[in-house]
Amino acid sequence: MVTTRSLGQNFRADLATGHNARRRCRRYVNELTALARGGRELIGKDDFVLLDCGSRDIKYVRFANGSLADMGWNAECGASMGFTIELLSRYYDLDYATLPVPEQGFAVTCGVLGMSHIFDAVVNGMPEGEAVARFVRGIALNGYRFAGSPETLYLSGGLCDNPLFVASFPCNLITLGRFVLLTGLQTYLTSDRERT
Amino acid sequence: MQAETMESLAGKLVGIVGVPPLAVIRQLLAAGAEMVDLDEPQVRKSIDLTASYLPRVYCAVLRTVVLNAMHLDLEAIFIDVGPGKCDCALHVSRILQRFCPKVVTTRNTDSTGFGYSTCRCRMDLAEKFACITAHVRKETAPPPRPSCTPTAGFWGVPPRDFSILSLFPETTHVYGWTRCMENKTPADLDLEAHFNPSVPTVFFAQAFCAKTALARHLADLHPCSLYLDCDVTASGSVRAKIEAFLELSGAGKTD
Numbered sequence: 001m002v003t004t005r006s007l008g009q010n011f012r013a014d015l016a017t018g019h020n021a022r023r024r025c026r027r028y029v030n031e032l033t034a035l036a037r038g039g040r041e042l043i044g045k046d047d048f049v050l051l052d053c054g055s056r057d058i059k060y061v062r063f064a065n066g067s068l069a070d071m072g073w074n075a076e077c078g079a080s081m082g083f084t085i086e087l088l089s090r091y092y093d094l095d096y097a098t099l100p101v102p103e104q105g106f107a108v109t110c111g112v113l114g115m116s117h118i119f120d121a122v123v124n125g126m127p128e129g130e131a132v133a134r135f136v137r138g139i140a141l142n143g144y145r146f147a148g149s150p151e152t153l154y155l156s157g158g159l160c161d162n163p164l165f166v167a168s169f170p171c172n173l174i175t176l177g178r179f180v181l182l183t184g185l186q187t188y189l190t191s192d193r194e195r196t
Numbered sequence: 197m198q199a200e201t202m203e204s205l206a207g208k209l210v211g212i213v214g215v216p217p218l219a220v221i222r223q224l225l226a227a228g229a230e231m232v233d234l235d236e237p238q239v240r241k242s243i244d245l246t247a248s249y250l251p252r253v254y255c256a257v258l259r260t261v262v263l264n265a266m267h268l269d270l271e272a273i274f275i276d277v278g279p280g281k282c283d284c285a286l287h288v289s290r291i292l293q294r295f296c297p298k299v300v301t302t303r304n305t306d307s308t309g310f311g312y313s314t315c316r317c318r319m320d321l322a323e324k325f326a327c328i329t330a331h332v333r334k335e336t337a338p339p340p341r342p343s344c345t346p347t348a349g350f351w352g353v354p355p356r357d358f359s360i361l362s363l364f365p366e367t368t369h370v371y372g373w374t375r376c377m378e379n380k381t382p383a384d385l386d387l388e389a390h391f392n393p394s395v396p397t398v399f400f401a402q403a404f405c406a407k408t409a410l411a412r413h414l415a416d417l418h419p420c421s422l423y424l425d426c427d428v429t430a431s432g433s434v435r436a437k438i439e440a441f442l443e444l445s446g447a448g449k450t451d
Contacts, residue, residue: 030436030439030440030443031436031440032436032437032440032441032444033439033440033443033444036440036444057433061444064419067420067445068396068420068441068444068445069419069420070415070420070421070422071422071437071440071441071444072422072423072437073433073436073437073440074433075431075432075433
């Protein structure tokens, strides 16, 4: 495993997906396509909803009877992004593994307004950890609704490693980890080999 | 508008917004007015210049209308504000009075259908939209064309940013208000709400447009759909969503 920051300016991957990958590779695969292919490979079911929560965006695919039924990608709103959660943990020096899931979350329809909920709550005496936990729960709820509020939801992306975020979903949640898109890329390599 | 007023528009630049009634288009053509479609970008100016008159968070098509009106020397504007357009157009018609001495509001309830063969033919999608929108300024519909078997669907209004249309195959059928435009019945809600459930379809609306509600509703009803909204220009994620949807649904370009 090598971090992209350690790669030289002239590095070009043979096959890549993800943010900024297009200009650093010879062959680019659309992130949603990689997610769908990787999810299908790992989940192995005809019907599923898979939500990917990354640091810069969230996206989901829904398959019904083995075919794509619905999908979405939100890369604009800070109310749905993992980096907001990362920033908050650094700002308040919090460890998400130790924070209990709050009974209720903030309504985080907008990232900026959602953060003002945190500041207001802290000013009114709520412990910082609880205020942030409510925000995180609100973001999890946003993601759940974004994916169509399914009974069972598969989750991928870096936030699978955040216990508070994972426990905040109001449904049966199955985490797949952060490498589902890589599995999606592998399906391309397999298809290429089969073709040749 | 009175006949003598129409006659005064001979050779003058007249803006139209939405799809004014056919009777009005005929009068303008008979008078020899030079019509320009204000829904489409007509000037190379920043859309942010409209911020003095409209909220920035507002329909990009109507912001484009105002931008055009600010910079074109228009003798008159005919803006449809009826059920074939939107309530926002009604409000914008007042703002347009700041830039043009004659702003005429119309309510198009034309119900005679002219057909929509362009929506169903095999043609580059951007050319298809250009053909349909160009015929808003004419009293005739586009020439009849043979229908093709659809592999993808595009439901909605002509987008502010036509570049997203290049992602679709030539065998994309067009639905929604664009189909109503070609049919010259912009207030026909039944035709607007029609879709083909066997064709993977992108349900598109301009961000901040009331039609987002209908687009989302119909996308929910369709078994293989993508709901999409987009503001002034298509972001990378908007293009990627379309690309992925067409590829994963098997509706993508084959050529």
